[in-house]
Amino acid sequence: MNLAHLLQRQARTAPEQPAILSGTQVVATHRQWAQRCQQLARQFQAAGLQPGDRVALFMRNHVRYLEVLFGAWWAGLAVVPINAKLHVREAQWIIDNAQARWAFVTADISPDTGERLTGLARVIDVDSAQADALWQGPDAHFETPITERAADDLAWLFYTSGTTGRPKGVMITHRNLMTMGLGYFCDVDAVSPQDTLAYAAPMSHGAGIYAIPHLMAGARHMVPPSGGFDPAELFALGQQVGPLSLFAAPTIVKRLVDHAETAGLSTRQCGQSFKTVVYGGAPMYAADIQRALRVMGPCFVQIYGQGESPMVGTVLARHHLQDSQHPRHPERLASIGVAQTPVRIRVTDAQGRDLPLGDIGEVLIQGDSVMAGYWRNPEATAKAIQNGWLFTGDMGCLDADGFLTLKDRSKDMIISGGSNIYPREIEEVLLHAPGVAEVAVVGAPDAEWGEVVVAFVVPHQGHTLDTTALDALCLQAIARFKRPKRYEVVESLPKNNYGKVLKTELRQRLA
Numbered sequence: 001m002n003l004a005h006l007l008q009r010q011a012r013t014a015p016e017q018p019a020i021l022s023g024t025q026v027v028a029t030h031r032q033w034a035q036r037c038q039q040l041a042r043q044f045q046a047a048g049l050q051p052g053d054r055v056a057l058f059m060r061n062h063v064r065y066l067e068v069l070f071g072a073w074w075a076g077l078a079v080v081p082i083n084a085k086l087h088v089r090e091a092q093w094i095i096d097n098a099q100a101r102w103a104f105v106t107a108d109i110s111p112d113t114g115e116r117l118t119g120l121a122r123v124i125d126v127d128s129a130q131a132d133a134l135w136q137g138p139d140a141h142f143e144t145p146i147t148e149r150a151a152d153d154l155a156w157l158f159y160t161s162g163t164t165g166r167p168k169g170v171m172i173t174h175r176n177l178m179t180m181g182l183g184y185f186c187d188v189d190a191v192s193p194q195d196t197l198a199y200a201a202p203m204s205h206g207a208g209i210y211a212i213p214h215l216m217a218g219a220r221h222m223v224p225p226s227g228g229f230d231p232a233e234l235f236a237l238g239q240q241v242g243p244l245s246l247f248a249a250p251t252i253v254k255r256l257v258d259h260a261e262t263a264g265l266s267t268r269q270c271g272q273s274f275k276t277v278v279y280g281g282a283p284m285y286a287a288d289i290q291r292a293l294r295v296m297g298p299c300f301v302q303i304y305g306q307g308e309s310p311m312v313g314t315v316l317a318r319h320h321l322q323d324s325q326h327p328r329h330p331e332r333l334a335s336i337g338v339a340q341t342p343v344r345i346r347v348t349d350a351q352g353r354d355l356p357l358g359d360i361g362e363v364l365i366q367g368d369s370v371m372a373g374y375w376r377n378p379e380a381t382a383k384a385i386q387n388g389w390l391f392t393g394d395m396g397c398l399d400a401d402g403f404l405t406l407k408d409r410s411k412d413m414i415i416s417g418g419s420n421i422y423p424r425e426i427e428e429v430l431l432h433a434p435g436v437a438e439v440a441v442v443g444a445p446d447a448e449w450g451e452v453v454v455a456f457v458v459p460h461q462g463h464t465l466d467t468t469a470l471d472a473l474c475l476q477a478i479a480r481f482k483r484p485k486r487y488e489v490v491e492s493l494p495k496n497n498y499g500k501v502l503k504t505e506l507r508q509r510l511a
């Protein structure tokens with residue numbers, strides 16, 4: 001099994017179909033994409049790289065991202081995509097840990113990234129003349145065979161965001177990604193060759209992984225010229241090339257919705273720009289998805305997954321989001337949906353015993369999307385995977401229909417006076433208050449209670465928040481002991497590159 005076969009198949013069956021776009025401009029057909037990958041594969045082989053060796057990508061979103069990924073796979077290598085927002089020193093740590101042989105970089109990360117990275121046989125700036133030489137067109141008739149890999153061989157070494165301690169390398173295999181790709185069609189969306197996947201979120205993460213189902217279906221892959229997320233650009237590109245599909249963190253969805261609202265776009269106009277917006281990676285609050293559906297129409301699908309089971313966990317499908325007549329629709333909107341087709345989900349206590357429906361416990365996932373383990377870290381692997389089940393560290397509860405509602409990561413749970421408090425519950429309430437744009441609730445150390453609840457609140461522009469009114473709202477909706485003891489009104493919340501609120505940083509501010 002090798003993911004490169006997906007590209008070879010398209011290069012044979014739909015060679016002249018536009019495959020990679022920079023904005024509206026086609027930069028590769030399937031045939032050209034496959035040729036460039038073969039060219040790269042030959043270069044890797046000529047330099048002595050062996051199947052299983054690692055190639056790092058420390059790149060911002062770029063049209064050559066997809067060529068490096070599939071070129072490396074073509075030669076039987078594994079890729080190590082690194083978050084472009086990391087410091088060079090952090091990237092170096094990952095490169096050393098992965099023992100990567102080559103690295104591909106974009107100069108815009110920092111002009112001297114290439115010189116600062118060490119321990120690599122080659123560092124290639126993908127925009128340089130050196131890269132052009134590497135990519136130089138081969139004889140079109142000269143085929144380089146794909147180096148076969150076993151289904152469980154490493155394809156993608158994904159370094160977890162590592163909010164505490166050093167990041168861990170998650171070993172994602174060809175089977176994991178093949179499973180994810182096929183599962184997309186069952187659970188998330190149908191894809192046709194006329195569709196376009198836009199890379200608006202970092203390709204080193206979920207957005208890049210979605211290249212696989214879109215390649216399976218022969219769709220187009222588009223990197224916006226801005227290289228990232230610009231709502232006005234995306235709306236315009238969708239109008240020009242046809243409705244886009246994309247993966248986005250909830251904060252990005254919010255900005256798309258803000259743009260649509262400010263620009264006075266109708267849902268029909270939004271539908272001309274977007275076919276499917278898959279959101280996940282961080283909590284989407286019920287109030288926010290309701291507004292998104294109202295403003296942009298039924299283009300949304302929610303997924304839940306984690307690096308350890310990439311993009312495959314649960315799904316809250318389009319029809320679930322639209323089924324407003326269902327008696328439990330409000331609860332479903334606040335949930336993360338049902339198990340995706342390739343996996344089973346359980347909620348258990350710390351010993352791995354199933355809990356009754358409705359009880360909160362740790363979320364476990366089992367299936368062919370679950371990682372092979374952590375890179376050279378058997379202790380962490382043994383802790384994360386027990387009896388074939390992945391312990392996600394996320395806390396949640398299941399209902400009788402199979403819908404999973406996430407409470408929080410176990411480490412984000414607050415214990416105050418011996419009671420467990422899940423920040424998300426409070427965040428959901430506070431987001432309904434007029435003038436509140438964003439909320440993050442964390443625990444602050446407290447001599448008497450162990451921890452007390454503190455809410456960081458971002459007001460909408462021009463609003464002054466009345467914390468007494470916020471407290472009154474909490475009193476109406478949740479148990480007294482869960483109410484924030486303190487409010488911190490802030491201009492913005494600290495977030496990582498993937499749009500996740502950095503609660504660790506908020507806790508540090510309070511410590």
Ligand code: AMP
Pocket residue numbers: 160161279280281282283284302303304305306307308336392394406409
């Ligand atoms: P990562 O491994 O960086 O992709 O982070 C995965 C974590 O993000 C999960 O373990 C969850 O805590 C969180 N997450 C992912 N998807 C969702 C979602 N749809 N809703 C809430 N949290 C999510």
